[in-house]
Amino acid sequence: MTGAGWVFMLCSTGSVISLMVFCFYRVLSKPAAANHMHAPLEIDTHDAGT
Amino acid sequence: MTKPKEQWGTRLGIILAVAGSAVGLGNFLRFPGLASQNGGGAFMIPYFCALIFLGIPVCWAEWTMGKYGGQFGFNSCPAIFGVLGRHKFWRYIGVLGLLIPIVVYMYYVLIESWCLMYAWHYLTGHLSLGEDPTKYVEKSKALFQGYTGSDQDGLMVEGGVHVSVIFWIITFAVNFYYIYRGLSKGIEKFCSWAMPMMGVLAIIVLVRVLTLGTPNPEFPDRSVLNGLGFMWNPKSTADGGAWYMALADPKIWIASAGQIFFTLSVGFGVIINYASYLKRKDDVVLSGLTASATNEFFEVCLGGLITVPAGFVFLGIAGTVGGTFGLGFNTLPVVFEYMPGGRIFGCMWFFMLFLAAITSSLSMLQPAIAFLEEALGIGRRASCAMLGIVTALGSLFVIYFSKDLVALNTMDFWVGTVLIFVLAMFQVILYAWVFGAKRGYQFAQIGAELTLPPVFNFVIKYVSPTYLIGVFILWSWNNLPGYIEQLKEGGVRLLTVGVIAATLVFLLFLIAIAGPRWQAEGKDKSRGRELLGNAGGGR
Secondary structure (H helix, E strand, O other), X not given: OOHHHHHHHHHHHHHHHHHHHHHHHHHHOOOHHXXXXXXXXXXXXXXXXX | OOOOOOOOOEHHHHHHHHHHHHOOHHHHHHHHHHHHHOOHHHHHHHHHHHHHHHHHHHHHHHHHHHHHHHOOOOOOHHHHHHHHHOOHHXXXXXXHHHHHHHHHHHHHHHHHHHHXXXXXXXXXXXXXXXXXXXHHHHHHHHHHHHHHOOOOOOHHHOOOOOHHXXXXXXXXXXXXXHHHOOHHHHHHHHHHHHHHHHHHHHHHXXXXXXXXXXXXXXXXXXXXXXXXXXXXXXXXXXXXXXXXXXHHOHHHHHHHHHHHHHHOOOOOOHHHHHHOOOOOOOOOHHHHHHHHHHHHHHHHHHHHHHHHHHHHHHHHHHHHOOHHHHHHHHHHHHHHHHOOOHHHHHHHHXXXXXXXXXXXXXXXXXXXXXXXXXXXXXXXXXXXXXXHHHHHHHHHHHXXXXXXXXXXXXXXXXXXXXXXXXXXXXXXXXHHHHHHHHHHHHHHHOOOOOOOOOHHHHHHHHHHHHHHHHHHHHHHXXXXXXXXXXXXXXXXXXXXXXXXXXXXXXXXXXXXHHHHHHHHHOOOOOOHHHHHHHHOOOO
């Protein structure tokens, strides 16, 4: 493994991990209620009328 | 009475579902082979350029288009394209957003069942390559040919039910079970545990690979470090030039753009469908970026560190080539045969691939289910049954014509590659030039938790289409003539194109029925200004 190989590997994986951590931090740091999208508790399969 | 609209349960749920759709076999099998053969570490420069200027902008455009169409009560690509383009021409172009996932599902579910079968056979100890290491490679290939019936057409259905067909039935049934349960209780619930589990399994295998050291003292150069080097060292050009000279080769740019494109599931019709279940004030910018970043984590940080180093450590350079199937189903079983504890790690690896595949295949069914429901006014049970019949027939066609996997490869080329490019080009034109980049930007910003960079408008209007069209032309120049020549020979390839064409005609017919129905319901009428609030329109 050459020095350039280390640079490419660490920069690539490091930047991807940093971006992912930043994104999930922003998503999960919202209050739980704001992350809830109010799905119906029971899924209506729309078959009642068919 | 108006039917209650399906919705995502949580925000994390839709992010994991979109990421699950994007993370597939290509992340672990296609990307590492492609990178190591196209410049090694240097491949990452055009790769990240494609991610920034093509992948993420098109993703954001798809999320925005989906959310916009969803405000009119639409969830299918044809209906949403009709609303965005305000002309029935666009409704018919939207057929690609149905055809692609349906046809890809027909063969993808088969590959998915192979992963499950390999995992099961590792678990039960039925997958052994014998005692003689010199015969491992040969036996692994023979095993794959036996499982897939690639020696001769019709092998899978001759003389009783083949074991692969049993796993195909199980996989098919699991997919339809979850899709029938609906968006929140089916897809979202499944992805909520499958995605973290996939991550844990991949990390366990990664730790195993990185701690292998130099397993065979007879080959001291086959170490993990050298395996990582083979993947990540920037390679000099064929004539011995510096590594950065390799960037002058258009091939490396085409390969990286193609990989970004396929890995993020853009041009598939899936993101548009998933985003259509969002509400007006739901965020699309941060959610889209998070789903893309999750996919990149699986590809670069896990796929990039596991597959090629593992193959190199046990088999040298020969263990790093062979394409998706070669690497996944021929080489890796040999690697696990050599690896201490290989049976357990083989089971984990193939089960992880199965999870990666099923989270993608579920996303391929939902756009068609949504379309059938809103086009024909039928319920979920009826739409699942209808789609089940169509996809099962297509899948059985691929199973029957198994010789050299010609039917599978033909579908993958014409639909899973060519049409994806075509749909993405139409999408970018529709978003940036017909609907309006400025208008799209304003709508994307509603509820956004991350400010969309102002340069996004310029990128999506000029850079992405140029990049996309340029790559498509160069790629077509290199690949299309050969495939067209093969089609002229007739046989299974032509028959497969006939199956694709028949599916296309069937879907166009349904759109023709649905159009007047949507117009009569008046759902696609002028709500654009209301949706944008006071922000106004314009391009």
